[in-house]
Amino acid sequence: MAFNLDDSDGEEDGMLSEINVTPFVDVMLVLLIVFMVAAPMMISGVPVDLPRAAQAPVAQVSEPLVVTLDREGRVFIEERQTDPATLVATLQPMAAEAPDRPVFLRADRGQAYGEVMRVLAALAAAGFGRASLIGEAAP
Numbered sequence: 001m002a003f004n005l006d007d008s009d010g011e012e013d014g015m016l017s018e019i020n021v022t023p024f025v026d027v028m029l030v031l032l033i034v035f036m037v038a039a040p041m042m043i044s045g046v047p048v049d050l051p052r053a054a055q056a057p058v059a060q061v062s063e064p065l066v067v068t069l070d071r072e073g074r075v076f077i078e079e080r081q082t083d084p085a086t087l088v089a090t091l092q093p094m095a096a097e098a099p100d101r102p103v104f105l106r107a108d109r110g111q112a113y114g115e116v117m118r119v120l121a122a123l124a125a126a127g128f129g130r131a132s133l134i135g136e137a138a139p
Helices: 022-042 084-097 113-126
Strands: 065-069 075-077 080-082 103-107 132-134
Touching: 065 113, 075 084, 080 084, 084 113, 103 113
Parallel strands: 065 103, 103 132
Antiparallel strands: 065 075, 075 080
């Protein structure tokens, strides 16, 4: 018994002209889920519990310098921990390079007012004339 696998019924054999998009959609959905999970982890460096304020966000002109004071009293410039005793010396070259650069101070709500003022005084002594305090938007 022989089977004829030739499907010729007078028509020309050709390639299938439809594109199978199912694997593409599967890969895109997996990538979407990965980015949705990873995106919140890329937002902020040093975790602090910011106070809430009922004010609209301010539009940025240039990339700000972010200084963070966490609950334990550690000071971070961007995401690098810095010794509080040498904070002025660390900030002076940055202020000399761009004195009009915006400076944002993120301080944990559990920090004492005096500690926040100490960091603000170090920013002023380093040459940054203005610093903005950062808080979370009120719900």
